[in-house]
Amino acid sequence: MTTPERTPTPIDTIAEAWVDTVADLDPIVATYIGRFEHNHRFADYSPAGVAAGADAARRALADLSVAEVTDAVDAVTKEDLSRTLELELELHDAQWPLRDLNVIASPAQDIRSVFDLMPTETIEDWSTVSARMSALPEAVAGYAQTLREGLSRGVVPARRQVTEVLGQIARYTSDNGFFASFVAEAAP
Template identity: 35%
Template sequence: MGRIDDLANRYVAQWAPLSPTGATYVGIAGYDDQLDDLSPDGYAARAELTRRTLGELDVIEPETEAERIAQEAMQERLGLELARYDAGELTSEVNVISSGLHELRMVFDLMPTDGEEAKANVAARLNRFASALDGYKRTLREAAAVGRVSSQVQLVEVAKQCDAWVDPDGDNFFHGLVERLDSDGPLGAELRKGAAAATAATAEFGHFLRTELAPEGRQKQAAGRERYELASQYFLGAKVDLDETYAWGFAELARLEADMRTVAGRIVGPGATIDDAVRALDADP
């Protein structure tokens, strides 16, 4: 085993206890009864592990081409993760797709549920949900205190997601999860207690977003060029020329719309709009 492999294995072994939900996402067993520490200290601990690992990576001389590729891949991913932490992105960004809340909520979709041990893990996580959200609120408050807050629109929309997850006539997610597990006795009682606690915590978190954080949020949803450059690089795994990419994108959009208008003319007749073509196709038996 090469030094890069050894370092990667040590990193994962140290990372999994710091990110139990991440461990579940990637299939590492043994952490399904725990949740991440989303407090400022929890984020700092994960960032310190990343920083330390990058320092070790930088002084390793790869012995093979495979090691070189693995080293560069780790440096790229971990480096961007650390850059996002240092820029305050990881500890402040809340949107309808991604946030600490979503990581906690979605991990229940990936957990094993067959057998008593699996159900006990679900119960344990449900009963830890409120504490995890309390830590996350501290993190978001610290970020807000230095001016890093998501847009008002996104914060309010996530609050609405919280409303849906706890609505008995909506998703009713946590209670629905427990009902599907169909457990009786002490384990069933723990599951029901956890569902009630997680439901209450999620409802309270939605209230926190709506009444405390949203008033501090940005009026515009636009993030700004510097933040977008970092986010796009993390998402794409590569740096792109944003001006060139957007110019190409708008040119492609214009080309596609012109093609659509041409096809609409063939369907309905000269001068027809795209909406005219859609109505004609919908009306055609």
């Protein structure tokens, strides 16, 4: 039995637009969800990029708050997306991005691990990988700028997390680390 195709509602449109916004603002998330049009770049991890993300979440939440629920699917979508956006804004208001550094799931790991999900079968794939790698210095500089902003405000990650992430980065960038091994795969 097939289900009839759903006619998109205003809430569906807001939700789809939010996915597009997230993909644009955070190309790593786009890669994780199989949207490869942004594979050549990273998010803007700078304070301005962090603020742009919060502004986008506020706009989406405002749009969602006035959208009328038309059915059960809308009710679930509105509830779930509202909670997601509210959490995003709570984290922003708590200055979480200013101290988002840990050994498991922070931009320090995401910037490295996204390469695991990128296609590498063709020359074009490797060209995209190369473009993203070329964007690494700017991404890392923006991230460092945000962490420095946290330092200036006294909003800091735990010292042990900093020490351990420095060790991870040293391993990623060593002569036989992840990046050296990964790009060696591109050699003819």
